Structure formats: structure tokens, C-alpha cells
Amino acid sequence: MPFSTCWCVFTLPAEIAQKAEEAFRAEVVSAYPSLADDSVWQAGMRRAVVVWTVNATVRSLPRTVEDGPMHRTRRPVATRRQVLRHRWQVASTVEGFPAFAQTVQRLLREVAREWDVAPLPRYPAFSPVRADQEPA
Numbered sequence: 001m002p003f004s005t006c007w008c009v010f011t012l013p014a015e016i017a018q019k020a021e022e023a024f025r026a027e028v029v030s031a032y033p034s035l036a037d038d039s040v041w042q043a044g045m046r047r048a049v050v051v052w053t054v055n056a057t058v059r060s061l062p063r064t065v066e067d068g069p070m071h072r073t074r075r076p077v078a079t080r081r082q083v084l085r086h087r088w089q090v091a092s093t094v095e096g097f098p099a100f101a102q103t104v105q106r107l108l109r110e111v112a113r114e115w116d117v118a119p120l121p122r123y124p125a126f127s128p129v130r131a132d133q134e135p136a
Helices: 014-031 038-064 080-091 098-114
Strands: none
Touching (some): 038 080, 038 098
16 A cells, blocks of 8 residues: 555555565664564554555545546546545455455445446556657
8 A cells, every 4th residue: 555645646566565665664673673573563564554544535435426636736646536446455455354354345346336447557657658658
């Protein structure tokens, strides 16, 4: 779940996301040594995904009635529905919170009938350049 508080969120290639998490963890362990323990780190990450998913749902869901961009800008930006659905997809596999996972899975089933949106795309920097595009 990359950059969970940003309106300009897209997806990252898995290897880039892993490297970013490793770099962050390497720095934060100096202040919180207990996070060097994988079980402590993973438990905290699962809780963070749950909390941020609930937060994003509460804040964004009322504004998805009429889908629109997360922010008004000329740059590429995902829609609220794309971001929220992506967050639910990530959260639907979180272990240790079965009622939460079931709730998110049900939300995904319900919106699949109503929301006709493309998957959340990759950050433009990680997207392949099409033949009809000129390099910037």
C-alpha cells in the first residue's frame, strides 16, 4: 500500500516497493530497535494496513458517489474509486483480522457490480513508454 496518505498515489513495481520498505525499516530500527524483529515488524505493518484502510474508507467513500480525480491537477491522477478499490484489494488479504478482511472482501464484491474503473495504474515513471510517445 504505497504512500497511503498521498492523493497522487499509484502502484509501484513489487521490487521497488520492497526496496523502499527495507530502506525505511533500516532507518527506523535505529530509533526503535524492536522493529528489527520480523514478527514485530510484520504485525505492525498488518495493523497499519488495517488502520489506513479504515481511515481511507471513512474519508473517501462518501465522495465516491460521483467518481472523480483524487485531486484537481493537469498531471495524471487516479480516481477516488481506483484508489479505494486498490486499498481494499491490498487489505483483503491481511492476516490476523478475519472480520476486517471479510468486510473488505464484501465491499469489493459489492462495488464490482457498480464501479466500472480501471485498476490503479503504476506511477508514470515506472510505466513503459509507448511507441507513439516522445521522451520528455
